[in-house]
Amino acid sequence: MKTRSLIAAALVYALGASARAASIQTPSEFLGMSVGADKTIADYRQILAYFKALDAASPRVELEMLGKTTLGEELFLAAISSEKNIANKKRLQEIARKIADPRGLSEAETKALVREGKVFLFITCNIHSTEIGASQMAMEWAHALATAEDAETKRRLEDVVLLLLPSINPDGQLMETEWYRKNLGTRYEGGRMPWLYHHYVGHDNNRDWFMLTQKETQAVTRAVYHEWFPQIWLDEHQMGQTGPRISVPPYAEPVDPDIHPLVWRDVNLIGANMAFRLEQQKKSGVIYSYVFDAYWPGGTKNTAWWKNISGLLTEVASVRFATPVRIEAGELSGGGKGLVEYGTQTNFPNPWPGGTWRLRDIMDYERIASDAILESCAERRADFLRNALARARDAIATFDAKDAFRIPAAQRDAAGSARLAALLVEHGVEVRTATNGDGYVPLAQPYGRFVEELFTTQRYPETRLVPGKDIVRPYDVAAWTLPLMMGVSVERTTLPAGLSPWKASTPSLPLEGTAFALAPGSPEGARLVNAGLRGGQVLIARAAVSAGGREWPAGTVFLDGAAARAAAAKAVPGQSWNAVPAPPGSAEPLRAPKVGIYKPWAASMDEGWTRFVLEQYGFEPKTLDNKTVRAGALYAAYDAVVLPDVTKEVIGTGKPRRDEGAMRYFPELPAEYTGGLEKEGAAALKEFVEKGGTLVALSSSAEYVIEELGLPVRNALARSADFAVAGSLLRAEVRGDHPVTYGLPADVAVFQDEALAFDTAPPGPEMERRVLASYPAAYTDVLLSGWIRGPEAIARKAAAVALSYGKGKVVLLGFRPQHRAQTPGTFPFLFGALYWSTAK
Numbered sequence: 099m100k101t102r103s104l105i106a107a108a109l110v111y112a113l114g115a116s117a118r119a120a121s122i123q124t125p126s127e128f129l130g131m132s133v134g135a136d137k138t139i140a141d142y143r144q145i146l147a148y149f150k151a152l153d154a155a156s157p158r159v160e161l162e163m164l165g166k167t168t169l170g171e172e173l174f175l176a177a178i179s180s181e182k183n184i185a186n187k188k189r190l191q192e193i194a195r196k197i198a199d200p201r202g203l204s205e206a207e208t209k210a211l212v213r214e215g216k217v218f219l220f221i222t223c224n225i226h227s228t229e230i231g232a233s234q235m236a237m238e239w240a241h242a243l244a245t246a247e248d249a250e251t252k253r254r255l256e257d258v259v260l261l262l263l264p265s266i267n268p269d270g271q272l273m274e275t276e277w278y279r280k281n282l283g284t285r286y287e288g289g290r291m292p293w294l295y296h297h298y299v300g301h302d303n304n305r306d307w308f309m310l311t312q313k314e315t316q317a318v319t320r321a322v323y324h325e326w327f328p329q330i331w332l333d334e335h336q337m338g339q340t341g342p343r344i345s346v347p348p349y350a351e352p353v354d355p356d357i358h359p360l361v362w363r364d365v366n367l368i369g370a371n372m373a374f375r376l377e378q379q380k381k382s383g384v385i386y387s388y389v390f391d392a393y394w395p396g397g398t399k400n401t402a403w404w405k406n407i408s409g410l411l412t413e414v415a416s417v418r419f420a421t422p423v424r425i426e427a428g429e430l431s432g433g434g435k436g437l438v439e440y441g442t443q444t445n446f447p448n449p450w451p452g453g454t455w456r457l458r459d460i461m462d463y464e465r466i467a468s469d470a471i472l473e474s475c476a477e478r479r480a481d482f483l484r485n486a487l488a489r490a491r492d493a494i495a496t497f498d499a500k501d502a503f504r505i506p507a508a509q510r511d512a513a514g515s516a517r518l519a520a521l522l523v524e525h526g527v528e529v530r531t532a533t534n535g536d537g538y539v540p541l542a543q544p545y546g547r548f549v550e551e552l553f554t555t556q557r558y559p560e561t562r563l564v565p566g567k568d569i570v571r572p573y574d575v576a577a578w579t580l581p582l583m584m585g586v587s588v589e590r591t592t593l594p595a596g597l598s599p600w601k602a603s604t605p606s607l608p609l610e611g612t613a614f615a616l617a618p619g620s621p622e623g624a625r626l627v628n629a630g631l632r633g634g635q636v637l638i639a640r641a642a643v644s645a646g647g648r649e650w651p652a653g654t655v656f657l658d659g660a661a662a663r664a665a666a667a668k669a670v671p672g673q674s675w676n677a678v679p680a681p682p683g684s685a686e687p688l689r690a691p692k693v694g695i696y697k698p699w700a701a702s703m704d705e706g707w708t709r710f711v712l713e714q715y716g717f718e719p720k721t722l723d724n725k726t727v728r729a730g731a732l733y734a735a736y737d738a739v740v741l742p743d744v745t746k747e748v749i750g751t752g753k754p755r756r757d758e759g760a761m762r763y764f765p766e767l768p769a770e771y772t773g774g775l776e777k778e779g780a781a782a783l784k785e786f787v788e789k790g791g792t793l794v795a796l797s798s799s800a801e802y803v804i805e806e807l808g809l810p811v812r813n814a815l816a817r818s819a820d821f822a823v824a825g826s827l828l829r830a831e832v833r834g835d836h837p838v839t840y841g842l843p844a845d846v847a848v849f850q851d852e853a854l855a856f857d858t859a860p861p862g863p864e865m866e867r868r869v870l871a872s873y874p875a876a877y878t879d880v881l882l883s884g885w886i887r888g889p890e891a892i893a894r895k896a897a898a899v900a901l902s903y904g905k906g907k908v909v910l911l912g913f914r915p916q917h918r919a920q921t922p923g924t925f926p927f928l929f930g931a932l933y934w935s936t937a938k
């Protein structure tokens with residue numbers, strides 16, 4: 099976006115090049131602060147203002163607004179290149195698009211594209227808001243590139259179009275800078291915030307890149323896979339304080355074998371140049387092949403690997419936000435992959451000796467690494483374009499022209515099927531439709547390997563650093579099989595003839611009539627039910643019924659005309675309901691559950707995700723902090739209280755469990771943000787349930803509830819040394835005849851990331867307990883996708899349990915039903931528990 103004022107433009111054109119450069123202020127001059135100095139931070143709005151000024155003053159810089167963030171900030175990228183390239187942007191974008199998808203081009207045409215094209219280098223900074231250095235460095239670097247008159251820099255800008263995002267999470271950048279400034283000079287200076295640095299997802303904003311649930315992820319995905327098609331992507335992060343100073347590629351093990359090897363050849367060459375330039379400039383503590391693997395597709399540039407983009411990561415040692423830290427030599431440690439003991443190795447030839455480390459150091463290291471990647475992209479312009487072309491061609495050639503996945507439109511969750519197809523389209527994948535509405539995904543396309551990765555099951559490779567010792571554990575989760583996570587059936591098939599480009603099917607919602615029946619089991623149904631509850635009358639059948647000449651299962655919801663009209667406004671593709679003459683007489687009124695979500699001061703991403711999912715589906719949850727819970731009287735205000743996946747220690751006391759042997763200091767927070775539910779909070783929850791409330795515990799919080807309420811349930815795996823699981827999909831057998839599980843299939847994939855499964859015992863006559871789901875008896879059937887050790891221990895154990903307690907109810911879900919909003923297939927467990935809370 100060009101917003102150059104007439105006067106500025108006149109000045110720019112009137113003056114010579116060097117005078118023009120001198121007229122462009124540095125970030126420090128423009129902002130009236132010493133950027134990069136100790137304890138000094140420019141916030142996101144200042145950064146945006148500076149880039150707007152650069153855009154106005156320099157023909158080498160052009161801002162592009164990517165959209166609004168969750169809290170309404172402008173997300174932007176700065177395209178930085180030679181004046182000629184900026185003016186020629188549309189043509190260069192067209193070339194990049196063709197290189198990313200060369201189908202139908204002749205050899206001569208692709209050669210011409212390589213000759214004419216520029217490397218598009220995409221650099222994202224500061225996705226994690228405490229990792230603040232790169233957001234500051236970006237301003238200084240952009241100024242240097244906009245004003246440089248040396249031949250080398252000008253040549254680089256001739257060969258490369260840099261697409262620079264100073265912050266990929268503006269909301270969090272603002273929250274963290276505000277928190278930091280507020281606490282400067284106090285004992286909390288540079289300490290953690292008691293809430294997430296994203297309105298919903300905190301650090302998990304870098305786990306969203308295959309599901310695309312957040313606005314920022316969606317906006318950047320549009321820019322990358324629909325508009326710019328960069329060949330190289332660098333994501334700049336920060337890591338802990340007591341290890342190496344910077345980690346550059348090559349990555350650590352394991353590497354996914356389905357990613358094109360030329361990705362790693364590009365990445366390794368660039369990483370080597372980063373290390374080379376850092377060492378030349380006397381920067382110690384540079385490491386590669388350290389900790390960060392290349393196997394999991396959830397992060398920014400990770401997802402890009404399967405889409406033929408060479409994605410790189412740098413991680414620089416942190417300070418206390420912008421406050422220097424002093425690290426004693428003896429505090430420096432290895433311990434991770436690639437550096438078992440802190441000391442000289444081939445991948446770490448010059449260890450940092452310890453001392454003071456400041457924001458300026460972070461920015462200097464990042465600046466050298468950034469210049470080095472720009473240099474490599476210029477040096478290797480034609481090679482990198484040829485490699486990108488080869489990756490796209492090989493991806494297409496991996497599959498037969500007729501290889502495809504079919505996403506049947508008619509299935510148990512038709513809305514989920516439409517949603518899966520729409521997600522692929524958002525990713526830039528080509529999807530087609532048959533006349534019956536089925537989606538077809540041809541695999542012989544540039545992102546075919548990406549589709550195959552997400553549509554098939556994972557088996558985590560058991561690599562060992564030392565023979566006979568433990569395997570290298572996954573960096574994050576070990577499973578991302580979308581159809582299983584979404585509860586959608588797909589099949590590998592042959593592409594039929596007569597397909598058209600994919601188009602979302604419109605919901606099939608008749609509105610003529612007096613009553614409408616909506617079958618249970620689709621998570622998307624909750625949107626309709628919740629909207630309907632706010633617009634008219636909604637009834638639920640607690641047993642199988644017949645209506646309109648058809649049988650309906652237990653859990654079917656009946657909406658009157660007013661409710662149906664309100665619901666139709668929230669309908670998504672693939673949804674349908676049927677008009678019936680009247681709801682069955684046995685159906686009971688359903689009302690909107692009043693839901694509270696517990697929020698600890700040790701910021702919980704699962705709390706944020708839970709809130710996000712419930713809001714998306716129209717539940718309108720309220721947040722309950724420690725003080726609110728401790729104050730009691732919850733039953734008057736809430737039907738259901740949800741405890742997200744938070745450990746019993748954090749719920750009880752506000753402090754995480756101290757790992758045996760690990761030296762982890764948990765910095766203190768201002769008094770109003772300390773403590774947990776304590777005794778009063780536990781008593782208040784107990785009273786809430788005794789009076790008739792429903793307490794829903796997700797994953798590890800179940801242990802808190804079991805203990806505080808003295809339930810006849812225990813974690814069967816608590817002391818099982820042989821059992822381990824890493825973010826994987828496990829098979830659970832569901833009993834669908836309970837309000838919590840209405841409409842769910844007999845077999846579901848549940849997302850499990852900890853050693854948690856229940857043993858139950860028969861209670862006394864005052865209590866009812868029902869096992870809602872359990873793991874299969876045949877333990878070899880337990881793992882669907884990912885990695886598990888010792889599955890014998892989890893066989894036959896309960897995954898979900900419902901209990902009566904006093905006049906109320908308890909639902910224990912011993913897995914992650916709404917994990918990162920990536921598991922719609924199991925959202926109905928949570929939604930069902932909330933609707934059950936309003937039942938008599």
Ligand SMILES: [Zn+2]
Pocket residue numbers: 226229335336
């Ligand atoms: Zn990070």
